[in-house]
Each structure stands twice: as structure tokens, then as C-alpha cells.
Amino acid sequence: MFNVAALMLITTALAIGWGLGRYQRPRRTARPGATSTLSRDYFVGLNYLLNEQPDKAIETFSHSLEVNSDTIDTHIALGNLFRLRGEADRAARIHQNLLARPALSEQQSDQVQLELARDFYHLGVLDRSERLLIALIRPTVAQEMNQAARQLLVEIYQREQEWQRALDIAQPLVRHFPSTRRAAAHWQCELAEDELRAGLAGNARKHLRQALSTDAECLRANWLLADMEHRQGRYRDEIKFLKRMQVQDQRCISLILPRVVSAHEALGDESGLMQYLNNLLHHHPHSTTLITIAERLQQQEGSERAAEMVSRQLEQTPSLKGVDYLLALYLENECDEPLYSRMGLLKQHTEHLLKQRPKYQCQECGFKSQQHYWQCPQCRQWGTLLPITGIEGE
Ligand SMILES: [Zn+2]
Structure with missing residues (x-):
């Protein structure tokens, strides 16, 4: 497989070639022998690379190049290459060695620190990675590097479930990155769940409102608000929040439907429920909605009426779940033995398919x-x- 690591290795090799050219030119007159030695190293490395011996190629490249301001980027890239190959410890050694050089400019030193933080992150040494990244969050650091440091810090805080810290660090990113905005709303939800476990409903509500103001599309915030209303026995409000989820994203219907049904049942509002379900089926014919209606119809008017409704609906919107349910209805009314067995076998198949x-x-x-x-x-x-x-x- 010609992967990213190989591509990066070739890029690095070319960079080394360019670096050697720049680095050797002034010395040519003083020390003609150096040029041929270094060029030979470069070609030996390239030869290893072309013979698919990347380990030897990396070794040769890293030894052939002296660390100075012209070659620093190449050394950084070599370190990154080791990390990409899953050898974060070797990457860390290269980057640590670079960081000790006095020749580094402030920007280069920041770049090496960021790469070293990434090495430590990959090695699971999160505290060292965190310390390096925090040092990069200062006004004099380039914006791109500042953002990269914040993104990695956020990853660390997420792994450690330090939601508030993740929120603080991600604050400047939320406006620019939709995925961070979505994540930040979920961290607020995590904090709300912590508050709920501690019995502090008021604080939980505050976090959930914050989650929705960060990301108006956050389904989980409304899900948790519905849950809080349910615990208080305020079923109308529970339904209100669940319906907001449906407005946020109609694909979540199967997730909310069982809860909408049980809230209506708790209120004893069967007609309100049927009106809601029929309206839902008309606009979003999901199989969960169809089966929920059919189950109620079966209880109220019998299996035959329910089967009739399901089979009519399946003509318009076929679904495996619908067919499975229809078979169950048919089996309830079927007395003819060979037909009953055949349908039973068919039902086993649909059940098996659904389980998988x-x-x-x-x-x-x-x-x-x-x-x-x-x-x-x-x-x-x-x-x-x-x-x-x-x-x-x-
Ligand atoms: Zn995924």
C-alpha cells in the first residue's frame, strides 16, 4: 500500500535533497569532499526508499543532515514521519533533540513544541503534552499554531473527561469549526448529566440552555430536558421537548417515539397520541411509526384491521420491519397448518435479518x-x- 507515510517520506527526501543543495553550496570551495559524502547519503537514502526499505531510508536521511536553520524543517518532518509510522518514541527523541538547539527561531521552537506535544499525545503521556500545548496558547504564537494547540488540548481534555476545561480552551474555535461547536454543546450536556447525578437540577438546566445556545441543533440537550420533565411527572413538557427534537432532525423519530407514546399514556391522552401518530405517518412514513399505530389499532379493532392498514402502507413505503410485523399479525389469525408453518419459517427469516x-x-x-x-x-x-x-x- 502506497500510504501517507510513504508519500511523506518521498516529500522529505526531496526536501533533504533541496536542503543539502542549499546547505552545501557555500562550503563547496572550502571542503569539496563534503558535497560528495552528503550527496551520497542522500542517494543511498533514496535508494533504500525506492527498494521499499523505509526504516533504513529514514535512518540515512536523519544522519546525513546537520541541524541548522536551513534544515530544521526537514528534521521536523522526519520526526513527524516516525510518528506517522507509529514510532512516536523515536519522533519524540528527534523533536526533543531539536528543541535543545539554540539556533531555533521563536517560530521554529513553537513548531517543534507542537510536534513534540503530538508525539507525547500519541505515546499517552498526556500531562507532558498538555504542558507543551498550554505554553503555545499565548498572543505571540501564530494563529494557525494557536488553533492547532487548542485542538489537541481539547482532545486531551475530552479523553480525561474534563468538560469545562475543554469548553474554555475551545471557546475561540467554536465560531470557526462546526464540529467543535457540535462537540461543545455535548460537553455542556455532559456537565448537565454530572449536575443531575449530584441532584442539582437548576445547574443542569443552565448547562442545557447553554448547549442549545451554542448549537441550536443539539438533540441531546432537548433529550435531557425531556428527561428532566419526565422525572418531575410533567409529561406535557416532556412531549414538548421531544417534539422539538423532531423539528431539529426528523431522522430521530424512532429514537423519540417510544417516549412520546409513554408520555401520552401517562396523561391518558389516547386521542392526542393517535392524532400525532397519524400526522407523523403522513409526513414521515417511518416503520417505527407504522408499527406503533398498528399495535394500537390491533388492541382497539383487532389484528385483521391492523394487518389491512400495515399492508396498505407497505405498498407505498416497503420496509423489512413492516413485513416482519405483518407476518406476526397474519400468524395470529392463521389456523391452516401447512400455511402457518410456512409463514412461521418466513417470520424466522425476517427476524433473523432484523437482528443482524x-x-x-x-x-x-x-x-x-x-x-x-x-x-x-x-x-x-x-x-x-x-x-x-x-x-x-x-
Ligand atoms: Zn463516526
Whole structure:
């Protein structure tokens, strides 16, 4: 596989070639022998590279180049290359060695510190990484580097579940980066959950309002607000927050529906529920909505009426879940033995298929899961897992 590391190695090799050219030119008259030695190193390194021996190539390149202001960027790149290859300890050694050089300008020193912080982060030495990054958050540091330092610090605080610190550090990034804005709202939700566990509902509410003002699309904030109302027995308000989630993103319907149903049941508001469900099915024909209506119809008017409704709906919007439910309804009324067995077998298949199907998918990296997470376990992005729609999903 011709991966990023290989590409970077070639770029570095070319940079070394250029660096050697610049570095050797003034010496040519004084020490003609040096040129041929260094050029030979360069070509030996390149030869290793072309023969797919990247380890030897890196070794040769790193030894062939003296550290001075002209070659510093190449050394930084070599260190980065080791990190990219999963050898963060060697990367750290190169970057530490560079940091000890007095020849570094302030900007170069900042750059090396940032790379060293990245090495330590990869090595799991978070406190050392944190110290280096904090030193980079000062007005004289270039904006790009300041942002990069903040982004990595945020990663550290997230790993340590230091939500308030993550919020403080990410503050200047929130306006520029939508993913940081989304994450910041979730950190507020995490703080709200901490307050709820401590029994401080007022503080939790404050964090959740803050989450929504940071990111008006934050589903989790309304989910938690609904939860708080539910605990207080204020079911009308619970429904209000759940319906706000539906306005935020109609793809979350299957997530909120069981709670909307149980809140209406707690209120004894069957007609309000049916009106809501029918309206929902008309605008967003998800299979969960269809089955929820069918279940109520079955209780009130019997299986035949429910089966009739489901089969009519499936003609317009086919779904595996709908077919599975329809088979269950047919089985309840079927007395003819061979037909009953065949339908039972078919039902086993649909059940099996449904069990294997993931329910949620990350919109960022494509990770699929049966369970819902607010943070994707694979790409660590917040609020990106949504119910899967289509024939095999909702
Ligand atoms: Zn993901």
C-alpha cells in the first residue's frame, strides 16, 4: 500500500535533497569532499526508499543532515514521519533533540513544541503534552499554531473527561469549526448529566440552555430536558421537548417515539397520541411509526384491521420491519397448518435479518451499531449517530 507515510517520506527526501543543495553550496570551495559524502547519503537514502526499505531510508536521511536553520524543517518532518509510522518514541527523541538547539527561531521552537506535544499525545503521556500545548496558547504564537494547540488540548481534555476545561480552551474555535461547536454543546450536556447525578437540577438546566445556545441543533440537550420533565411527572413538557427534537432532525423519530407514546399514556391522552401518530405517518412514513399505530389499532379493532392498514402502507413505503410485523399479525389469525408453518419459517427469516441489521449509523465515518451513542465510538465525533432509514431501516 502506497500510504501517507510513504508519500511523506518521498516529500522529505526531496526536501533533504533541496536542503543539502542549499546547505552545501557555500562550503563547496572550502571542503569539496563534503558535497560528495552528503550527496551520497542522500542517494543511498533514496535508494533504500525506492527498494521499499523505509526504516533504513529514514535512518540515512536523519544522519546525513546537520541541524541548522536551513534544515530544521526537514528534521521536523522526519520526526513527524516516525510518528506517522507509529514510532512516536523515536519522533519524540528527534523533536526533543531539536528543541535543545539554540539556533531555533521563536517560530521554529513553537513548531517543534507542537510536534513534540503530538508525539507525547500519541505515546499517552498526556500531562507532558498538555504542558507543551498550554505554553503555545499565548498572543505571540501564530494563529494557525494557536488553533492547532487548542485542538489537541481539547482532545486531551475530552479523553480525561474534563468538560469545562475543554469548553474554555475551545471557546475561540467554536465560531470557526462546526464540529467543535457540535462537540461543545455535548460537553455542556455532559456537565448537565454530572449536575443531575449530584441532584442539582437548576445547574443542569443552565448547562442545557447553554448547549442549545451554542448549537441550536443539539438533540441531546432537548433529550435531557425531556428527561428532566419526565422525572418531575410533567409529561406535557416532556412531549414538548421531544417534539422539538423532531423539528431539529426528523431522522430521530424512532429514537423519540417510544417516549412520546409513554408520555401520552401517562396523561391518558389516547386521542392526542393517535392524532400525532397519524400526522407523523403522513409526513414521515417511518416503520417505527407504522408499527406503533398498528399495535394500537390491533388492541382497539383487532389484528385483521391492523394487518389491512400495515399492508396498505407497505405498498407505498416497503420496509423489512413492516413485513416482519405483518407476518406476526397474519400468524395470529392463521389456523391452516401447512400455511402457518410456512409463514412461521418466513417470520424466522425476517427476524433473523432484523437482528443482524444495525439500527444506527455515523454520518461522519459510517460506523454502524445496534445501540445509540451520543459520541461515535469509532471517529469520536459527537452527535453523528442517527437511525438508518430505507427498506432495511426506518
Ligand atoms: Zn463516526
